[in-house]
C-alpha cells in the first residue's frame with residue numbers, strides 16, 4: 001500500500017510467512033535457487049576492485065585456480081550447480097495488474113511460493129484470493145488451485161483472469 005510518511009522512513013517491505021501443519025513438509029529448495037553471487041556480472045566488482053586476485057576476477061581466476069579460497073578446493077561441492085539457496089529478502093517489482101483490485105500481488109511473489117511450496121499437480125489454496133494472482137500462477141505452473149474471497153466482485157475478476165486465453 002502507498003505510504004507517504006514524513007516522520008520516518010517509508011516501509012518498502014512486507015513479510016511472507018511460511019506456515020506448515022507438520023514438522024516435515026514439502027519444500028522444493030531447488031525450484032527457487034538464485035544465482036551464486038560470485039558468478040554473476042555484479043560480483044565481478046566492476047568498480048575495479050581486486051576480487052580473487054584480479055580486477056573483475058572470478059573465483060576460478062584466483063590463486064591456484066581459486067582453490068586457495070576453499071579449504072579443500074572442492075568447487076563442485078561448494079557451489080551447487082543450480083545456484084545458492086534462496087535468500088530471505090526478495091526484490092520484486094510491483095504488479096502491472098493493479099487497477100482492478102487495491103492490493104494485487106506481483107506474479108513473481110506468488111510464483112516463488114508456489115514453486116517451493118507445492119509439487120506439480122499439487123493443490124494451492126489462497127483463502128484471500130482477491131484478483132486471483134495465486135490461482136493464475138498456480139494454473140500456469142501446472143498446479144490445481146482453490147481460491148476464496150469474501151467479495152463476489154473480486155471473485156468475478158479472478159474468474160475472468162483465469163479464463164483468459166494464454167499466450168504460448
Ligand SMILES: C[S@@+](CC[C@H](N)C(=O)[O-])C[C@H]1O[C@@H](n2cnc3c(N)ncnc32)[C@H](O)[C@@H]1O
Nearest residue numbers: 103104105128129130131132133149150151154
Ligand atoms: C490483500 S487482498 C489479496 C490480493 C491478492 N493477493 C491479489 O493478488 O489480488 C486480500 C483479499 O482478502 C479478502 N478478504 C478479506 N477478509 C476475508 C475473509 N474473511 N474471507 C475471505 N476473503 C477475505 C478481501 O476481499 C481481499 O480481496
